[in-house]
Amino acid sequence: MDGDALAKARALEERMRTRARRGEDAAPTIGPAEDGGQNDTDSGRTATTVAVRRKSARMLSDERHRQLDFFTADFVDVPQKNDRHSMEHPLFSLKKRPDTTIRVYEHNNVEITITPSVLGLATIWDKDLLIYATSQLVQGINEGRTDVTNRTVRFTAYDYFVSTNRGTSGAEYESLERTLERLKGTQIKTNIATGGERRKRGFGMIEDWEIVERGRDGRMVAVEITLSKWLYNAVQALEVLTINKQYFRLxxxxxxxxxxxxxxxxxxxxxxxxxxxxxxxxxxxxxxxxxxxxxxxxxxxxxxxxxxxxxxxxxxxxxxxxxxxxxxxxxxxxxxxxxx
Structure with a gap:
């Protein structure tokens, strides 16, 4: 191998290593621009060049569509789904003013204790957010989405407001943050089975929440909520009922x-x-x-x-x-x- 060919081969190998470190997809090929005009059939093709080619063929390309760790709620005008357990039993306050009373409910071997935070019990209006998330997840299941395996649901505040017949003023954005706080703060202890699993367990109505993005005016844009395992099990088992969208007008x-x-x-x-x-x-x-x-x-x-x-x-x-x-x-x- 002459000095020029060896230098070109080493330069090519170094460029490939640099590209691999940067995470670029395409494996380089040797063409006229990189081998000084010699093609694969040229007698001048060297053993070093062949080794470089074989190495590039075995390199993995970048993963373009990484499995996300949240479900994206991006369906428009889907059937509204409500979990049938919270339809059967009284888990939410019917008053808008804060209710900090601990509630105990027993009926037909069902036991429920609901403990509010200092902000009060989650209200039946707060429940609209859970209906929205449930509806999106069920639609994802019906369409074979792979991200429905995540209990964390990401959505835009605007889409939620429109879907549940709310306004889109600044007051609604502030109200949503209070809804998130009440849903996380309200603790439930029950023996109601979901997804065929009956355990006496305690949980928040949502496990966690986070405002992922805020607009230039400071309003939340994207929001993430992590559903409780209890509710998520009910969704996965399709223990839900379709409700009339006019429900949100009540x-x-x-x-x-x-x-x-x-x-x-x-x-x-x-x-x-x-x-x-x-x-x-x-x-x-x-x-x-x-x-x-x-x-x-x-x-x-x-x-x-x-x-x-x-x-x-x-x-x-x-x-x-x-x-x-x-x-x-x-x-x-x-x-x-x-x-x-």
Whole structure:
């Protein structure tokens, strides 16, 4: 090998090492620009050049799409999903003012203790954030996304506001930060099984949260929340129900809660009748039964629940929820008449 060829081979090898250190994808090839005009068939190709070529062929290219350690919530206008366990049992405050009372709930072998932080219990309006995250994850599962294996969900504040019928003013951004604090601060201890796993465990409604980016005006842009294992197990097992998007337009806490209960218990049935005492207990209302009865009558009169109507039976002291779908209602009535 003459001196020039050896120098060129060494220079090429050094360039390759430099590129590998910098993490560049492309393995260099030897062409006219790098070998002084000699091609692979030239008799001047040297053993050193061949060795360099073989080494480059075995080098790994950079990983272009690294598996992220969070799920990106980027679906638009997806079906809204609510976990059926929190629809069944009262985990959230129905009041917007801070509630720092420890709650204990027991029903049909289910035990729940809910302990607020100094900021108060997470509210049923705070729960909208969990519904949003659950809906995004379920859509990801349905579409075969690989990042649904992460409990951490990254989303933009604006997308969340739009999806849950909120405004986009500065006040909403401040409210979201308080929501995150209440969801993390509220601790739940329960024996409710999710994903087929029953353990008595304590957890926050979210495990952690972080504002990842802020805009030039200081408002949060991207947010990350890590769901509790309890909720994530329910999502992975698809222990969820689709809810009407009009749910987010309900302004009262009790209205939102009654819709959840009607959706959970009616299911595919045309109606659901429940005593006012049981409904009072399941609602999580902290007022008196008499006050609860008055509010329920007002909601019945307003006829504002999506998908369902309600009637109050004063004689039997019960509430009947029934579907707005007249075909289902008529079919159920005919079935009842036929079986009598």
């Amino acid at each position: 302004t009262g806490g009790l209205e939102k809660r009654l819709y959840e209960l009607a959706r959970k218990h009616c299911g595919n049935q045309a109606c659901w009748a429940v005593s006012e005492e049981i409904l009072f207990k399941k609602s999580g209302s902290t007022g008196t039964l008499r006050e609860f009865r008055r509010l329920v009558k007002e909601i019945v009169q307003a006829d504002c629940l999506p998908d369902y109507r309600a009637a109050y039976d004063a004689k039997a002291r019960r509430v009947i929820f029934y579907t707005r779908d007249m075909r289902r209602l008529t079919a159920a009535a005919l079935k009842t008449v036929g079986s009598s």
